[in-house]
Every structure is written in structure tokens, then in C-alpha cells.
Amino acid sequence: MSRYRPEPDYTHGADEQVGVLLSNLGTPDAPTAPALKRYLAEFLWDPRIVELPRPLWWLILHGRILRTRPQRSAQAYKTVWTETGSPLLETTLEQREILQRLLSERLSGPIKVVAAMRYGHPSIQEGLDELRSAGCRRIVVLPLYPQYSATTTASTFDAVAAC
Template sequence: MDSRRAQRPIGVLFTNLGTPDDTSVKAVRRYLAEFLSDRRVVDLNRALWLPILYGIILTFRPKNSAEGYHSVWTEEGSPLLVYARRQAEQIQARLDREVERPVHVALAMRYGNPSIETGLRELDAAGCKQVLVLPAYPQYSATTVATTFDKIGEVLADWPEPPALRQINRYHDEPGYIEALANSVREHWAEHGRAEKLVMSFHGIPKRYVKLGDPYPRDCGVTAQLLASELGLSRNEYKVCFQSRFGREPWLQPYLDETMKAWGAAGMKSVDVMCPGFSSDCLETLEEIKEENREYFEEAGGGSLRYIPALNDRDDHVDMFTQLIKRELSGWI
């Protein structure tokens, strides 16, 4: 008998944020309800927030969001889910070749499908009693990474024998991650030329969360500095911005949309925008950056805004994930 096949497999739960099941208003409303009712995402008093969420936001926002999802949807489905599946499949193939002990990779979304419970049950059915959790968020935030671990704990709370768990909190400074980002920029420049500025746009969070201890902006700053160093950029050749703010309270600044409008009004000829915090392209990159912010920049008087795609299923990106997993499984394999 093959000794490798006789060994109990180790599980890898590879997670991301999630996506609606389709572009219908009903599916988008269901997804937004799960996402926006998470206390880690919106920490307002429930007695105040839930009436606003269910009485106002989920009445009006799903239709607009559904139109946005429709604009980025592909024949295979949601871009985020399509790329996440490809990443998981390619990680699985590499681990099958490179690791002696069997490893089973399951994909799960924090919101929507396939759910975290589905992923954990898949690993359990495969016989995995040791599970490594890898949320595909380079920078740590309580709104992304921590809520993933919250959900895992919630799912496992009633299991008679939960698996032994290990978790990866961040990979914002991993050399392979920085190299993959730099490679994507260099390839873009080789094909399109170099713009006047390179913008590194990260998803924002409320400033209040940072005051409460969320280290997210620090992680973003480290990633930006390492990438700028790898590309040989001076401080005036790139800018860090934050996007996707929601509500009226102050979020991390500078805001991307306001920056694009100001640069456009100043007559800037060209700007390249990348999103190092997104491991897969999604609504926030393809619609918000490639469409909305391009219009802000160009309609204000700017020349052209070019979007540099997320790392998605690039070989160097998948290689980085694979090596990270192998390192974190040390002692189990």
C-alpha cells in the first residue's frame, strides 16, 4: 500500500470574503444582510443598527449593488469566487506534488457560499483532524481575519471532537507576496508604459477601529514600503490610498475617490492603480477602481487611469501561498 495514502490527511481551509450566489436583487440582499450584520464589520449598537440595516439599507442598496455585480460577473460566475477556486485547485495540485503526507484543501467564504461550515465539514469528511486556516487577506484586520476565526469557532462549538487548528493571521510582508506584486507592476509597465504615479489602494476601515487597536493600517504601510523598495520607487512616485468607505464616520485617509478627483482637476496625465490588499479581483476592484474611479479621474480633467489586476491565479501568487502553507504545516508533515 502507498504509505502516503495510508496517512491521515491534513486539512487546509482556504478562505476569502465571499460573494452573492448570483446577480439577482434577492441574492445580493441575502449576502449583504449576512455581511453587514456581522459585529466585526459594523460594531454599532444592535438596537440602532439593525433597524437601519433592515429598514433602509437592505431596502435600497441591493438593487444598486446587483447592477454593480452584473457589470463584473463572468460566464463562470463571480470573479472573486472564480479566482479563489482556481487558487485552491492550483494550491492543491502543488501540495500533491511537493508534500509527502496527503493534504486536503477546502475553499470557504466568510459570507455566502461555499460557507465556512461547508468547508470544515468537507475536511472532516476527508478525515482531517488537523486543519490550517489561511484567510486570503494579506493584511490583518479584525473586520476580515478575526471574523473568519470567529465563524470557525462558532461552527466548531458543537462538534464532539473539533480538529486541531493552526491559523495564519497575515502575510503582508512575505517576500514571495511582495515579489509577485512587483512582478505584476513590472509586467504592466512593460506592456503599457509607466504612469506618472502608482497608487496602492487598500480597502478602508473606520478610523475608530484603529483607535480600538486594529493594526490594519500598519500592515498596509509595511506592504507599501516593501513594494516601493522592490520597485525602486521614491516617496513622491507612489501614494497609498483607501477605498470603499461606507457611512458617515471618518475612515482611513487619504480617500481614493477624492484623490483621483483632485489629481484629475490638476491635469495629471496618467495614473496606475493597484489593490495589494485584494488577493482576487472582485466588485471593489473591477467596478469601483476600473470603472468608478477611472471616471472620477478622467471626468475631472485627468488623462488615463489604468488598473493593474489583482494577483488572482498568477503562478507566483499560487507559489507563495503553497510555500506559506508548507512552512506553517511544519511539524505536522
């Protein structure tokens, strides 16, 4: 089995579909301790977030942090969670819809915009898979961070490169 993902079929002469991947930081799937544990494990394991030797950090993360923080964090998330879910995910999906509409109105070729989260769902992998499945030959990655930082933008491009 190949370690590379198959590329979608290419038709010469067809308009090239451009994909835009909007990427935000992330959010847990629910304001519950199990969902927060999964989210925090993914987020805090990123070496761009915590720059400690991995064996030492694994012991701290799994021995202490993931045993206590998810329950406290779940309580905080419940205070901002809405009936439709995570406010950050809702806002990112609204931005996706607006950008899709604006680009479709202003550009002549086909374009597809998807939203993804660096940590959590929809993941960057899921977003890139969706764009590739739609036949996007060129993909623009647009991190939704106000400034460059190794913990945000660089981490996003690390995840894109790993896909």
C-alpha cells in the same frame, strides 16, 4: 441531541490527512437583488464589520439599507459577473486547485484543500464539514487577505470558532 458535531472515525497507524481551508471575503450567489440582499444581510450583520449596538443596527439595516442597496449593488455586480459566475469565487477556486496540486507534489502525507467564503457560499461551515468528512484530523485555516484586520482575518477566525 448533542450540540457538538460528530468527529470522523479515527484509524490508528493511518496517515493523518491534513486539511487546508482557503478563506476569502465572499460573494453573492448571483448578481440579483434577492441574492445581494441575502449576502449584504450576512455581511453587514457581522459585528466585526459594523460596531453599533445590535438593536439600533438591526433597525438601520432592515429599515433602510436592505430595502435600497441590493438593487443598486446588483447592477454593479452585473458589470463584473462572468458566464461562469463570480470573479472572486472563480479566482479562489483556481487558487485552491493550484495549492492542492503544489502541496500534493511536495508533501508526503494526504492533504485536502477546500475553498470557502466568509460570507456567502461555499461557507466556512460547508468547507469545514467537507474537510471533516474527508477525515482531516488537522485543519489549517488560510485567510486570503493581504493584511490582518478585525473586519477580515478576525471575522474569519470568529466564524471558524463558531463551527
